[in-house]
Amino acid sequence: MKVLLVFIVVLLVYAIAYLYYGKRILSEKIVRASADRETPAIARFDGVDYVPANRYVLFGHHFASIAGAGPIVGPAIAMAYGWFLPLFWVLFGNVFMGAVHDYLSMMASVRYGGISIVSISENLMGRTARYLFLIYVIFTLILVYAAFASIAARLFAANPSVATISILFMPIALLTGILMYRLGLDLRVVTVIAAALVVIAYIYSYNVGTFFGPFDPNKSPAEGGWVAYHRWVLILGLYSILAASLPVWYLLQPRDYINAYLLWFSLGLATVSVLLLGLRDLQAPAYTSFSPKIIAGVETPFWPAIPLIIACGSLSGFHSLVASGTTSKQLASELDALMVGYGGMLTEGALSSFAVIIPISLAWQAPELVGNVIPEGETILKLSPVQRYVVGYGYTVASVFDNVGVSFETGYKFFSIMAALVLSMYILTTLDTSTRLARFAWQELFDWMRRYNEVAYTVLTNKWIASLIIVLAGTFLAYPVLNFGTPEEPSWQAAYLIVWPAFAGANQMLAAIALMTSSLWVYMILRIRGALSALIMVPAVFLWFTVTSALVWWLWKVFPVYQAKSALQAYGAGSMVFFTLVLSLLLMALFVVALLRARAASS
Amino acid sequence: MASAQEPKRMVGMALTVIGILLLLYAIASGLMNGQIGTKSTAIAPDVAAFIVGWFAILIGPALWLGEVPAAIRRRAGRS
Numbered sequence: 001m002k003v004l005l006v007f008i009v010v011l012l013v014y015a016i017a018y019l020y021y022g023k024r025i026l027s028e029k030i031v032r033a034s035a036d037r038e039t040p041a042i043a044r045f046d047g048v049d050y051v052p053a054n055r056y057v058l059f060g061h062h063f064a065s066i067a068g069a070g071p072i073v074g075p076a077i078a079m080a081y082g083w084f085l086p087l088f089w090v091l092f093g094n095v096f097m098g099a100v101h102d103y104l105s106m107m108a109s110v111r112y113g114g115i116s117i118v119s120i121s122e123n124l125m126g127r128t129a130r131y132l133f134l135i136y137v138i139f140t141l142i143l144v145y146a147a148f149a150s151i152a153a154r155l156f157a158a159n160p161s162v163a164t165i166s167i168l169f170m171p172i173a174l175l176t177g178i179l180m181y182r183l184g185l186d187l188r189v190v191t192v193i194a195a196a197l198v199v200i201a202y203i204y205s206y207n208v209g210t211f212f213g214p215f216d217p218n219k220s221p222a223e224g225g226w227v228a229y230h231r232w233v234l235i236l237g238l239y240s241i242l243a244a245s246l247p248v249w250y251l252l253q254p255r256d257y258i259n260a261y262l263l264w265f266s267l268g269l270a271t272v273s274v275l276l277l278g279l280r281d282l283q284a285p286a287y288t289s290f291s292p293k294i295i296a297g298v299e300t301p302f303w304p305a306i307p308l309i310i311a312c313g314s315l316s317g318f319h320s321l322v323a324s325g326t327t328s329k330q331l332a333s334e335l336d337a338l339m340v341g342y343g344g345m346l347t348e349g350a351l352s353s354f355a356v357i358i359p360i361s362l363a364w365q366a367p368e369l370v371g372n373v374i375p376e377g378e379t380i381l382k383l384s385p386v387q388r389y390v391v392g393y394g395y396t397v398a399s400v401f402d403n404v405g406v407s408f409e410t411g412y413k414f415f416s417i418m419a420a421l422v423l424s425m426y427i428l429t430t431l432d433t434s435t436r437l438a439r440f441a442w443q444e445l446f447d448w449m450r451r452y453n454e455v456a457y458t459v460l461t462n463k464w465i466a467s468l469i470i471v472l473a474g475t476f477l478a479y480p481v482l483n484f485g486t487p488e489e490p491s492w493q494a495a496y497l498i499v500w501p502a503f504a505g506a507n508q509m510l511a512a513i514a515l516m517t518s519s520l521w522v523y524m525i526l527r528i529r530g531a532l533s534a535l536i537m538v539p540a541v542f543l544w545f546t547v548t549s550a551l552v553w554w555l556w557k558v559f560p561v562y563q564a565k566s567a568l569q570a571y572g573a574g575s576m577v578f579f580t581l582v583l584s585l586l587l588m589a590l591f592v593v594a595l596l597r598a599r600a601a602s603s
Numbered sequence: 604m605a606s607a608q609e610p611k612r613m614v615g616m617a618l619t620v621i622g623i624l625l626l627l628y629a630i631a632s633g634l635m636n637g638q639i640g641t642k643s644t645a646i647a648p649d650v651a652a653f654i655v656g657w658f659a660i661l662i663g664p665a666l667w668l669g670e671v672p673a674a675i676r677r678r679a680g681r682s
């Protein structure tokens with residue numbers, strides 16, 4: 001298959017989806033977005049969380065928050081199916097579920113004054129649903145915090161250059177915010193200054209790493225192998241409390257604005273490279289097997305297990321929390337939601353398609369890589385998922401530069417390191433956004449207390465105290481390092497990994513519940529009926545059914561494997577999957593009851 | 604009201620200046636040594652300066668220039 005053909009198909013799908021489905025159907029016919037309706041950022045302006053933002057600045061925040069490592073790692077793992085099925089799931093899931101889910105969560109939140117999708121569920125499915133949903137969300141976000149704190153700490157300890165650029169990036173972001181808002185400089189001038197400073201910081205960091213003590217993951221913590229890791233976990237905890245409590249205009253908006261340019265640059269470079277290599281054939285097979293061995297070495301059927309593998313590139317529940325958490329409170333106009341919410345999600349899909357799936361398919365068994373990066377006789381699948389992305393990206397861009405006189409070796413080294421650094425920048429954003437979102441959910445969880453004890457409510461929901469509680473809980477899971485292997489063959493890992501294998505299921509169930517809540521909002525409040533209503537409700541129920549089936553499959557097939565390997569992990573993750581399954585059944589029951597009541601009321 | 608904000612502003616200004624100086628020291632040290640900090644268990648002065656300076660820079664301007672900028676107030680329709 002020629003690269004150019006796949007490129008054109010992907011581009012056409014996204015263009016039609018944005019202009020026809022997103023703009024004509026979702027924005028104009030279903031939500032009826034209007035520039036005249038005041039958004040919560042204006043109506044409830046507080047200078048901290050409710051602050052209107054320029055739509056390009058907000059796009060940067062939203063995209064950087066939802067991206068993380070998800071749109072890269074998931075499709076890279078799914079390449080075990082060949083390139084066709086992952087690409088199909090990214091396109092189908094993105095257009096009909098993921099982008100719809102993000103856009104409707106954002107708009108429902110806007111119409112409800114900026115409250116989260118969780119609290120909206122109370123209006124549609126009752127109080128029980130709301131508190132069940134809130135507890136679930138806080139638990140999931142603490143897990144996200146723990147995972148990203150651990151990944152970032154390990155990344156900084158192992159790659160000192162990444163630590164340097166990540167630290168230098170923040171003062172540049174603050175300066176950008178001051179130039180933009182305080183001194184009122186033109187956005188284009190600010191962008192040029194920020195870009196120049198980021199390039200200087202990148203060159204500096206490339207040459208100067210930050211070392212914070214010894215790090216050898218093969219040694220135990222008692223032998224001093226994890227000193228740097230532990231220090232970074234504590235520093236990132238302090239950073240997260242600060243970043244999640246400071247006003248959004250001060251750090252979050254300018255930082256994510258710069259982040260967006262990093263994304264556009266890396267995505268643009270990949271897209272142009274893929275286009276210039278358009279006459280080449282994809283080297284990966286289009287299809288390998290419906291059930292290759294992926295999760296825990298078990299044969300993993302594409303359906304229903306695919307949502308457990310590909311999240312952000314296709315759809316992710318975390319997005320509904322961002323869309324109805326930080327983003328909806330910064331939207332200056334309802335019309336901006338199409339670009340930020342629907343467009344942001346399509347961009348994630350484009351990232352998965354152009355920077356991950358196609359480059360990995362090109363680098364599959366490339367002669368330039370076999371023997372040094374890829375072992376002899378093997379394919380790129382032999383590498384870890386992050387390495388597949390880094391190698392695929394570096395290979396694709398370097399192949400283009402090779403044609404204009406830059407040697408492949410030089411180009412490959414430069415662009416593969418750049419790919420790793422760009423990835424690391426998103427991890428910090430996700431870290432403090434998840435803390436801020438967990439704080440919102442925590443504050444909403446205790447709103448009932450206000451009626452009984454005003455002082456206790458004020459203390460417990462104070463932004464600093466709420467952030468501290470979330471970070472302490474996350475650090476409790478990220479800091480300890482345990483032996484997941486045997487005494488003879490130890491495998492030292494952070495404690496959060498006990499429950500992490502279940503995270504994908506929890507996150508995707510969250511997506512299903514958020515999409516069902518949004519579909520109820522469309523049906524009950526916007527009073528949309530017929531085909532337009534079905535367009536939202538059918539994918540929502542399909543997603544719920546798929547994820548529920550995947551969780552049952554996990555308990556049936558994957559749990560016994562973990563049981564044999566590590567009882568700690570089996571029962572930690574197993575209990576979380578079981579809890580998710582029970583919760584999903586309860587919420588589905590509440591959804592059906594609410595829908596039947598609405599139908600009875602309207603007939 | 605303005606006088607109540609004054610100590611906060613002063614602390615913010617001091618933190619900003621200290622933060623900038625500490626970061627510059629760490630950056631210069633990195634240029635001279637090829638790295639910031641060490642792989643040994645003891646915490647090197649330059650890496651300590653890098654981290655403390657980083658936090659001072661994060662907090663300092665927020666206290667110093669803490670109130671919402673006029674540009675943002677205007678966008679929200681506030682005077």
